[in-house]
Amino acid sequence: MKVPIVENVLKINDEMAAMNRRTLQDACVFTIDVIGAPGCGKTALIEATLAACRDDPTRFGVIVGDLATDRDATRLARQCQHVVQINTGKGCHLDANQVRQAVAQIELDAIDVLFIENVGNLICPVGFDLGQDVKVGVFCVAEGDDKAAKHPYLVQEADLLLLNKIDLLPHVPFDLEKLQADVERLNPGVDLLQVSVSDSGLEKWLPWLRDRIAAAISNRASIAQA
Amino acid sequence: MHELSIAESLIDVARQHLPPAAQPRTITVHAGPLRAIEPDAMEWAWRAATEKTEFASTKLDLVELPWRLHCLTCRRDWDADHMNAACACGSTNARPIGGDELQLMSMDVAEAQTTENLK
Numbered sequence A: 001m002k003v004p005i006v007e008n009v010l011k012i013n014d015e016m017a018a019m020n021r022r023t024l025q026d027a028c029v030f031t032i033d034v035i036g037a038p039g040c041g042k043t044a045l046i047e048a049t050l051a052a053c054r055d056d057p058t059r060f061g062v063i064v065g066d067l068a069t070d071r072d073a074t075r076l077a078r079q080c081q082h083v084v085q086i087n088t089g090k091g092c093h094l095d096a097n098q099v100r101q102a103v104a105q106i107e108l109d110a111i112d113v114l115f116i117e118n119v120g121n122l123i124c125p126v127g128f129d130l131g132q133d134v135k136v137g138v139f140c141v142a143e144g145d146d147k148a149a150k151h152p153y154l155v156q157e158a159d160l161l162l163l164n165k166i167d168l169l170p171h172v173p174f175d176l177e178k179l180q181a182d183v184e185r186l187n188p189g190v191d192l193l194q195v196s197v198s199d200s201g202l203e204k205w206l207p208w209l210r211d212r213i214a215a216a217i218s219n220r221a222s223i224a225q226a
Numbered sequence B: 001m002h003e004l005s006i007a008e009s010l011i012d013v014a015r016q017h018l019p020p021a022a023q024p025r026t027i028t029v030h031a032g033p034l035r036a037i038e039p040d041a042m043e044w045a046w047r048a049a050t051e052k053t054e055f056a057s058t059k060l061d062l063v064e065l066p067w068r069l070h071c072l073t074c075r076r077d078w079d080a081d082h083m084n085a086a087c088a089c090g091s092t093n094a095r096p097i098g099g100d101e102l103q104l105m106s107m108d109v110a111e112a113q114t115t116e117n118l119k
Ligand SMILES: Nc1nc2c(ncn2[C@@H]2O[C@H](COP(=O)(O)OP(=O)(O)OP(=O)(O)O)[C@@H](O)[C@H]2O)c(=O)[nH]1
Pocket: A036, A037, A038, A039, A040, A041, A042, A043, A044, A045, A066, A072, A119, A120, A121, A164, A165, A166, A167, A168, A195, A196, A197, A198, A199
């Protein structure tokens, strides 16, 4: 007997992600899922952002996922009081349940923006909703210019793409126009911002971030008033 | 290895749809190309995840959906083997549509003994 079903395989993750989204939005926390390959500079991006925004009124928290070690959390804790490390063991991506447990360890009233550094992986983190407001995909020059074409899901789903390590451009063969064309084909209109996070080259990223934070805060304030 | 997480989620969702006392024989899943599911890895993950569950002897029928492309030159939509396939009009200027499907479509079950006897 054939039973027709038609149901999302990741339904349970998606339901939990929707709960996280409600929790974070109710607490007026703007949440950014940072996705990129191992070593592309996700932790460095968050570190540099925390340093650059030290005098902003915005208060940050970070959840960081790695297969093993708390090295990234240790790096981030130098600049931020609200850091939670998730060790996924064998898991190559964060899921909504892990994020729910990590969020429970953070004092949400004490933060305005939550970064979630996903496990270094360009593939499956994209398919697992965590309850974030936006997904930021990070590529870097050292990976080569074919990464957008090889990882179309991330490019399609990203609200913003960063190309990091732009300082290395003179040293490696890299066809910037090719990458830009692949991105434009897969996600027309999405911004691909060039950054160099370990070299204080954040001038394109910070205005984007500050705009999005301001928009989220005013949007939520007006919802709270209504 | 996202196949293992997918297999585990699939068990949870399938369980919600399994009629009481029915034996699941085949589970059909449709996966779009963006999901990058590797069939051999998925098969292995399904075997590993279902061990000691009611799905231990259930076959996983993974249907890999083709790329669906939209040609920006002649505006035709068609199914292709890969994302960079050229359109019949000769253009390679096409955009993928969808592709992120990941759905449990149906389950083939052996009915419980009592219903079997009624037939
Ligand atoms: N040249 C250059 N190196 C960079 C830049 N950003 C990061 N790096 C270096 O890249 C290496 C990896 O950076 P991380 O921030 O640890 O990368 P990650 O993405 O967090 O890595 P995982 O958490 O292991 O996936 C470090 O040695 C950084 O110093 C950059 O803009 N330019």
